[in-house]
Amino acid sequence: MRQPENVLLQEWTGPYGGVPTFDKMDLSLLKPAFEEAMADNLEEIDKIANNPDDPTFENTIAEMERAGAMLDRLYTYYGIWSSNRSSPEFREIQKELAPVLSAHSSKIIQNEKLFQRVKAVWQASQENPLEPAEQRTVQLTYESFAMQGADLDEASKKRYAEINQELSKLYTSFSNNILADEEGYVVFFSPEQTGGLPASYINSSAKAAADRGKEGMHAVTNTRSSMDPFLKYSDERALREQVWKNYYSRGDNGDEHDNNQNIIDILKLRRERVAILGYDNYAEWRLQNRMAKTPENAMAMMEAVWPAAIARVSEEVAEMQKIADKDGISIEPWDYRYYAEKVRKAKYDLNSDEVKQYLQLDKLTEAMFFVAGELFNFKFTPVPAGSVPVFHEDVQVFEVADKDSGKFIGLWYLDAYARKGKRSGAWATMYRSYSTFDGEKTVLASNNSNFVKPAPGDPLLVSWDDATTFFHEFGHALHFYSSNVKYPTLGGGVRDYTEFQSQLLERWLSTDEVINNYLVHYESGEPMPDELIAKIKAASTFNQGFATTEYLASALMDMYYHLADPADLDPDQFEKETLAELKMPKELVMRHRSPHFGHVFSGEGYATAYYGYMWADVLTADAAEAFREAPDGFYDKAMAEKLVQYLFAPRNSIDPAEAYRLFRGRDANIEALMRDRGFPVGE
Numbered sequence: 001m002r003q004p005e006n007v008l009l010q011e012w013t014g015p016y017g018g019v020p021t022f023d024k025m026d027l028s029l030l031k032p033a034f035e036e037a038m039a040d041n042l043e044e045i046d047k048i049a050n051n052p053d054d055p056t057f058e059n060t061i062a063e064m065e066r067a068g069a070m071l072d073r074l075y076t077y078y079g080i081w082s083s084n085r086s087s088p089e090f091r092e093i094q095k096e097l098a099p100v101l102s103a104h105s106s107k108i109i110q111n112e113k114l115f116q117r118v119k120a121v122w123q124a125s126q127e128n129p130l131e132p133a134e135q136r137t138v139q140l141t142y143e144s145f146a147m148q149g150a151d152l153d154e155a156s157k158k159r160y161a162e163i164n165q166e167l168s169k170l171y172t173s174f175s176n177n178i179l180a181d182e183e184g185y186v187v188f189f190s191p192e193q194t195g196g197l198p199a200s201y202i203n204s205s206a207k208a209a210a211d212r213g214k215e216g217m218h219a220v221t222n223t224r225s226s227m228d229p230f231l232k233y234s235d236e237r238a239l240r241e242q243v244w245k246n247y248y249s250r251g252d253n254g255d256e257h258d259n260n261q262n263i264i265d266i267l268k269l270r271r272e273r274v275a276i277l278g279y280d281n282y283a284e285w286r287l288q289n290r291m292a293k294t295p296e297n298a299m300a301m302m303e304a305v306w307p308a309a310i311a312r313v314s315e316e317v318a319e320m321q322k323i324a325d326k327d328g329i330s331i332e333p334w335d336y337r338y339y340a341e342k343v344r345k346a347k348y349d350l351n352s353d354e355v356k357q358y359l360q361l362d363k364l365t366e367a368m369f370f371v372a373g374e375l376f377n378f379k380f381t382p383v384p385a386g387s388v389p390v391f392h393e394d395v396q397v398f399e400v401a402d403k404d405s406g407k408f409i410g411l412w413y414l415d416a417y418a419r420k421g422k423r424s425g426a427w428a429t430m431y432r433s434y435s436t437f438d439g440e441k442t443v444l445a446s447n448n449s450n451f452v453k454p455a456p457g458d459p460l461l462v463s464w465d466d467a468t469t470f471f472h473e474f475g476h477a478l479h480f481y482s483s484n485v486k487y488p489t490l491g492g493g494v495r496d497y498t499e500f501q502s503q504l505l506e507r508w509l510s511t512d513e514v515i516n517n518y519l520v521h522y523e524s525g526e527p528m529p530d531e532l533i534a535k536i537k538a539a540s541t542f543n544q545g546f547a548t549t550e551y552l553a554s555a556l557m558d559m560y561y562h563l564a565d566p567a568d569l570d571p572d573q574f575e576k577e578t579l580a581e582l583k584m585p586k587e588l589v590m591r592h593r594s595p596h597f598g599h600v601f602s603g604e605g606y607a608t609a610y611y612g613y614m615w616a617d618v619l620t621a622d623a624a625e626a627f628r629e630a631p632d633g634f635y636d637k638a639m640a641e642k643l644v645q646y647l648f649a650p651r652n653s654i655d656p657a658e659a660y661r662l663f664r665g666r667d668a669n670i671e672a673l674m675r676d677r678g679f680p681v682g683e
């Protein structure tokens with residue numbers, strides 16, 4: 001086959017089933033590469049759409065699975081340069097490309113001839129079902145087209161496109177209004193008013209004030225990272241109240257940045273758009289291909305946890321009130337974090353520096369390899385130096401193979417350290433996914449984090465939270481390597497399901513096998529003491545009333561908004577009335593109040609999907625209990641086999657709800673989650 005001249009488009013060659021040539025990346029190659037790859041992709045699609053033969057699975061769906069390979073390879077480079085190696089020069093290119101790339105995918109979805117062929121294959125499969133892998137691939141492909149309006153007549157299609165245009169403007173306006181209110185409100189305070197604040201906060205707030213021309217003062221800006229610690233530590237109650245009010249009034253100030261009308265407009269347009277597709281409400285449309293399937297299922301899960309969460313809030317408030325009484329204060333929302341911190345210090349004071357001395361990044365990496373070996377039968381070995389190109393000298397590459405047969409499974413790229421141009425946080429990504437329909441493709445996956453690189457020879461010590469996240473992201477990677485799917489579409493993720501596998505893997509961090517062998521003191525080599533482990537575990541249920549209630553209030557409102565008729569809806573009033581009916585405790589508010597609930601109104605990613613965090617938590621807690629109850633606990637071989645077979649390997653090739661039932665013998669119930677959060681479990 002002829003190789004394209006642009007190196008970013010070329011087939012991956014070399015060892016390990018071919019690897020990306022990161023060493024040949026040059027930003028000037030990106031734009032021409034995208035032009036060529038998109039043109040090539042459209043040509044492939046046109047060929048499928050205009051095939052004179054009757055549509056079949058082979059000549060339509062399988063060809064679609066094959067199409068876009070060149071574009072996919074290019075996206076690997078693009079993704080890395082946007083997340084790991086960004087620069088002003090790259091961002092310019094990105095700004096130019098973003099609309100072009102989104103127009104490209106719309107072009108494919110809107111290709112009428114293509115859709116008619118997909119629909120024909122789907123209809124035939126409804127009468128004469130295909131093999132399971134083929135049947136599900138057709139189903140998922142057809143659904144994704146139909147859900148985006150491919151099956152509408154011309155007039156409806158036109159209106160559908162108009163609605164999307166209007167919505168995208170409203171989303172931008174919604175998030176710009178939040179931004180304006182985050183930038184527009186600052187609380188300044190004097191050096192005499194820094195009582196209770198940690199030194200690091202005092203320093204950064206002095207800088208924030210100086211940046212705003214108030215040298216010698218301090219400033220709390222109107223963002224979560226500035227507000228949260230201030231409310232937790234500041235002794236100045238009047239300031240706390242002001243900071244709290246500014247933060248929770250974002251988008252709700254009755255001025256030109258007020259978002260209430262935007263909410264109404266967005267809800268009306270969303271409802272109109274799904275009505276064109278034949279759905280009663282947005283939630284029903286959105287959840288059809290999620291694990292929860294219906295808004296009722298998602299609501300039932302949340303409503304089952306809610307009473308225990310608000311009951312715990314009253315216990316927390318009662319405990320805090322005892323301390324607040326001494327200050328002659330009755331707990332208000334701006335006091336919650338402050339008195340919770342006082343209770344935490346008294347009851348569970350954990351010295352995070354002490355914990356860190358047992359958490360070395362190298363040892364944690366070894367621990368993850370050990371867990372992967374025990375559960376998945378994987379063996380990780382560093383590749384010979386220089387044998388695989390990397391996008392930065394700090395990236396380490398490991399070969400993943402089956403422990404017994406030695407069969408090659410994939411490569412693991414670890415980019416552990418922070419650097420300029422790398423986005424914050426931690427994440428997992430895949431450069432090449434598993435599939436077999438066109439010959440077996442092995443997996444190239446990566447984990448990325450932002451640890452500060454130590455001096456050579458020094459251990460890298462991390463916090464318990466960071467260690468948990470490190471395991472979490474590795475869980476995503478294991479989910480990639482375990483895949484046994486035939487078609488790429490079946491390897492996709494399901495929003496309320498894909499965080500489950502990674503959350504579950506976090507649980508192995510605190511198993512005895514890991515603690516005793518890998519969580520060892522960086523100097524003495526002694527394993528982490530039992531008392532310290534016990535303290536970490538006890539602290540994990542602390543303040544769960546607050547955390548669960550503020551989260552659930554937002555998740556429930558997200559769902560109520562999309563089930564309600566938006567015709568005469570007044571968001572401020574709707575929020576107030578709905579929360580009153582739920583008996584929302586007066587001492588706290590929704591984590592994201594409606595006028596600044598960006599997850600839901602700045603776009604569609606999390607609209608009627610905010611429940612998904614807890615949905616995955618329910619599965620995680622329930623699956624972890626299955627291991628805890630097994631004869632050999634978290635290292636039980638029979639359980640591990642089921643874990644791989646049903647929860648990891650199938651990815652989206654079987655319905656997640658069915659996969660879970662195969663693993664557990666029943667649906668997940670919420671009791672394990674209740675126990676995890678320290679809530680009472682009813683009989």
Ligand SMILES: [Zn+2]
Binds near residue numbers: 473499502
């Ligand atoms: Zn995750």
